[in-house]
Amino acid sequence: MYIRVYELKEMAAGDYSRIMKRSEVETGSILGDVAKVIDRVKERGDEALVDYTREFDGISISKDQIKVTAEEIQDAYAKVDPETVDAIKTLAGNVKRFHAAQMPNKMWSTELSPGLLAGQMVIPLEKVGCYVPGGRGWFPSAVMMSALPAKVAGVPQVTVCTPSAPDGSVPAGTLIACDVCGADSVYRIGGSQAVAAMAYGTQTVPKVDKIVGPGSKWVLAAFKLLYGQVEIGTHAGPGEGLIIADESADPEFAAADICIQAEHGLDSAGVLVTHVRELAYAVQERIGRHIERLSDYRKNFVVESLKKYGAIVITDSLEESIAYANAYAVEHLEIMTREPILDMQKIKNAGGIYLGHYTPLSTGCFGSGPNHVLPTGRRAVVSGGLKTADFYKAVTFEYFSKEGLSNLQDAMVKLADYEGFPAHGNAILERFARD
Template sequence: MPTTVTFHEYATLDDAGRAALLKRTEGDLGPILEAAKPIIEAVRDEGDAALARFANQFDKSPVTADAIAATPADFDAAFDAVDREMIEVLEFCSDNVRRFHQAQMPEEMWWKEMHPGVFAGEKVVPIDSVACYVPRGKGSFPSVVMMTTIPAVVAGVGRPFIVTPPGPDGKVDAATLVAARIAGVEEVYKCGGAQGVAAVAYGTETVPRAPKMVGPGSPWVVAAKRLLSDRLDPGTPAGPSESIILADETANGRVAALDLLIESEHGPDSSAWLVTNSRSVAEDALAAIPGYWAAMGEERTGFSQAVLCGPRGGVILTPDFGAAIDFVNAYAPEHLQIHAEVPQDYLGAIRNAGEILLGAHTPICIGNFTLGPNAVLPTNAAALTHSPLGVHAYLKTIGLGHVTRRGYDLLAPKAKRFAEYEGFDAHANAVSAMRDAAFGNEG
């Protein structure tokens, strides 16, 4: 495997070279889409039996069809398995996430008087049921449990539940169960990948059907969500991890390099760039990275090297900081951290990012775990149009209207003219003299 960090001089790249820097792993799902189809069909037709078979095949986990759900005893055992310090960390971080999302909650209902006797408004209601996907393949992620379940509970979702791949022991990760109970969620099902998405879309003997799924996942999860989008709202697009560390000439290149490695260690399908207009910052970062790899474990080093020494990561030197900001806005990264003496100076210029973390003391890992804002963020340039996961993803609005007789007299003639123009006879008749005649003496 190459161990030399990829380095690009942005000014020397042609249009094709610059476009190549924007590509992510999930950009080409063609082969995975085809391979996911029979998995989805099997779950639709066979239910729990297919989930158990795929757990054995893909997760190397001895799950049986009658043990798809985590039991209350599993939750209790998880609290014994996780050390007290970690439980306290989960409680502390969960409280920050909860308080942030409580502050996000909109009014339950509002009205505005548009004209005398004409009232319009909205009613906000939670979605009945939402599945929270918690990945596991390259580690365990109780942080994702916090970020997906807590806003669901805050929003008032009637039935939030978790689907997650089982481990090689046939069980759910213990910290995942602890985080779920802290959040107030007691339903967890052992099914991940495309089969987990299919289980939620169709329902099985054990896994309930839900109209929506949230949470990050592998390209297999992304592909299955796309294939099942007619049955399942896939929520915020959240695929393999990605980040940009944006650094100006006042930044410390060694610290920027430390933060560059954060998302690169998630897996070989991640993307991570340091973008700077300063050659000295770039050189300092490049010089520091090998030493940081030496302080990491073999697996995570391998993931990081696959990213930073490949086509989806490394260091980009731009001719000026304006070009660096333009690249960020075109890339629309999941995570953006700005390394600068006064990072707030650049905040107004950033239009496209899942999150913006300001300053050298706000590394992405603090955002991922402890800060409070949601860390389930749009990937693969979805930040061009999508927002982070939050309470709004678990809520829907219902339009409201009320018109008095006084308001009707103002609106009806205009509605009648509109209906006539668009050729709708019943529309026009409903706001004509025929209405008064139908009321008789009651109008």
Template sequence: MTLQVNRYHLESLSGAERRVLMQRVRADYRSVEADVRAIVGDVRERGDAGLLAQTARLDGVTLSPAALKVTDEEFEAAEAAVSPAVRDALVSAIANIRHHHEAQLPASSWMQEVRPGVLVGERWTPITSVGLYVPRGKGSFPSVMTMLCAPAVIAAVPEVAVCTPPGPDGSVDAASLVAAALCGVRTIYKMGGAQAIAAFAYGTESVRRVEKIVGPGNEYVSTAKRLVYGEVDPGLPAGPSESVVLCDGAADPEIAARELLVEAEHGSNSAALLVTHSVALADAVEKLLPDLVDALPEQRREYCTAVLSGYGGIVLTTDLAASVRFVNEYAPEHLRVLVTNPFELLPKLDNAGEVLLGENTSIPFGNFAVGVNAILPTGGTARSQSCVGTIDFMKRSSFAYVSDEGVAEVGPTAVTLATYEGFPAHAAAAQFVVDRAAARTRAAEG
């Protein structure tokens, strides 16, 4: 087959060309905002009636209020439908996910004395309720279910609910139900899209409102999250899949070529870049790609073809240091590192959702099996955002205690700054405590 693969020589690009290279597909909020605003408004105003009407209109599935929530019988049917091999794979993956995410748990509290008699600290507590969004647009994703449910349960969130779009027959993917049950989550609603985000944000007669929504979705889901911000914490933004395969000259070209196609097969709007300073490696990878792409099923072949000539391709740099600088600027969702000494390079790789080191650590291992979370920041947001983890389902509260001794240490500071900023009630309240503590101290000293 004829396969066009973009090739960029980084140092020769103009500023405008470099900006084009850095671009990825982002949710087109403006094109869908009017639609999404109407959907959200319908659910907010009419509750179940709006939710079910939008589900019928957009998903082609007619449900009753009683059928919105997955029943115990449906969980039992899913257990019977899933093969032992798939169930065993889910059990293995969840065990690894739990190990990784349990290690993320912070100490429940800490405290220190910053001045004599002045104690300050913080407490970590779970968010009261969360809604997990598991998409079903281009397939079924039990792996996403595991990546969301396991850390929420580990964080001890009291109320964990999942929404996922129903299939044409009104059912939820069997493996996804088994995955949720194995994680300890059994509240699952058959709803998706903007209407599901609205239901979680505002609540309906059948769907309880939540405090935070976590999980990836399409531009309708992303836009709905933006619109309900303030009613609910919409969580990490997540767009189309993206990857960078970072190589030196010693990398195996076939591994690099195969890894390049992993995220490319998600959809035509994905991004997949090989970044290397080795022309020989780039040539070898490009030579392998046509046969590898041609071996894929038609739809995946079309996706990869579109990506390699669209938001993907090969980026040639002058040396490994220049490759690292580009990676940090690009801030990919998935970063696959195929270099001679990957652990020596790791401290220099600052911006990536995940970093997969060495020839054996395939991107699918991260997506499904090793335990790291595969719900990752996209579109360059890895410069400031993190992968989903246990603390996404928790919150910090600071606390302080000041003894009579400590009042003398911090009280005058508070009075002075409150006065300077023009808050007389602040200053008076602080001064009252200062005076009372001083009086008790004088009385104790006799």
């Protein structure tokens, strides 16, 4: 069998811990090497980018080739079939509309007390860098999920860095997505050197204020080391999917869906939790046929990741299944139950939620609308997915009339004295010293 079935109440502590903990991206052993890359990029700029692209990727580019030209982007349309171009445009439209709906009013205010007006205004960040991974594949969807929310938020300068293909070109689908999503510039560099370039700036790559996007352990190590030099918006690790299912679930659907995140890599996770014993074993029996449909490349990922981090967990009730899911705090959560919207309201920890029998989590990966850059490694306990709010500042303001300040001066001066800040209180009292 490709995946084991466990009784939750009889589960060995080691198995429970391994599945609950899942894979962790270990970066400690490479931080020293990544620090050297960062220092060299900081000191030598474009020259270091050219050297590292040759050393790490086996690709020779010149300094003039670091930035992708407008002609290359336009030529990309001829290299991709029209149906794929239309798919990118259609799904990007969904992502744009969803993130536009997330935007608050640009400015609002309210009178808190007579003579006191307070409010908030939304100010977009000025320069954002989007890291779009390569290596195991090419991901136009990753461009949509990072560049589009930034543009919707009003960021004037959006930079994309992505590794090139073995021939030195950037995959056409990625370039089309950059064009559709309004990226202002694209650079054919990847890895920790790309993160360093965006953090410090080089002769060609502009310095940004914030970097978002998923990546390899080398990229995540660079995020750790550069936090503080530049704001880091995401720390996405290996993919995770968990399904809550009851007797209404189709075992064929559930078996197919367990494979979704598992095909991302050897360190991904796929879990089904259900109180229906017959469903658990039916899914275990059917999962093989879905794995056998995959290419050898993806099949290897699914087989190995399910062996290490996959599980079908049998609970005593739907409530216990929900409690398990809340403890797991998964990146992608499917609720394949009779009343998914009702059950969703009992969820406390999840990156993204996919409701019903016809919403496999893969819908969210490609552009249904919500963002697919989601918290992994139990970070869903404290955070949600990437959103437009990650690309703007909510700046508060307040205005007192003389009457308004007079109404509150006694309370404010009293608290200033209590906290030991006489200058604070004096500044308020000075406004009325001549009265």
